[in-house]
Amino acid sequence: xxxxxHQLIYDDSxxxxxxxxxxxxxxxxxxxxxxxxxxxAVDLMAKHFxxxxxxxxxxxxxxxxxxxxxxxxxxxxxGLRMPLLFPLAVAMRLGFVLRLAKWAYKKTSANRYKIxxxxxxxxxxxxIHRKH
Numbered sequence: 001x002x003x004x005x006h007q008l009i010y011d012d013s014x015x016x017x018x019x020x021x022x023x024x025x026x027x028x029x030x031x032x033x034x035x036x037x038x039x040x041a042v043d044l045m046a047k048h049f050x051x052x053x054x055x056x057x058x059x060x061x062x063x064x065x066x067x068x069x070x071x072x073x074x075x076x077x078x079g080l081r082m083p084l085l086f087p088l089a090v091a092m093r094l095g096f097v098l099r100l101a102k103w104a105y106k107k108t109s110a111n112r113y114k115i116x117x118x119x120x121x122x123x124x125x126x127x128i129h130r131k132h
């Protein structure tokens with residue numbers, strides 16, 4: 001495990017996701033989070049029982065203690081470790097704020113292809129895995 005201690009697994013085939021991780025790196029002043037591209041996280045995902053379907057629906061944060069958070073809950077948990085995101089993370093401890101954040105995260109995740117296209121995502125990345 002890295003010196004950061006907390007690992008954030010993200011979809012590295014998604015332009016929007018890549019940009020989001022780039023922003024996160026700039027906000028992580030104390031280097032607490034290690035971004036791990038999904039394409040390089042097979043062993044980490046297996047160790048923590050994170051399925052491909054789960055990964056395609058949401059990013060996952062694995063804490064140094066081995067606890068796994070997904071989606072908006074992952075945002076809340078890494079936000080608690082970053083000064084600029086701390087107020088948002090504390091607000092997300094309130095049930096109604098977390099419910100709103102989960103809804104917003106789900107909508108964003110489901111539309112990341114459209115968002116990425118607007119960001120000039122290349123090579124058809126960012127396609128969300130959908131169950132039909």
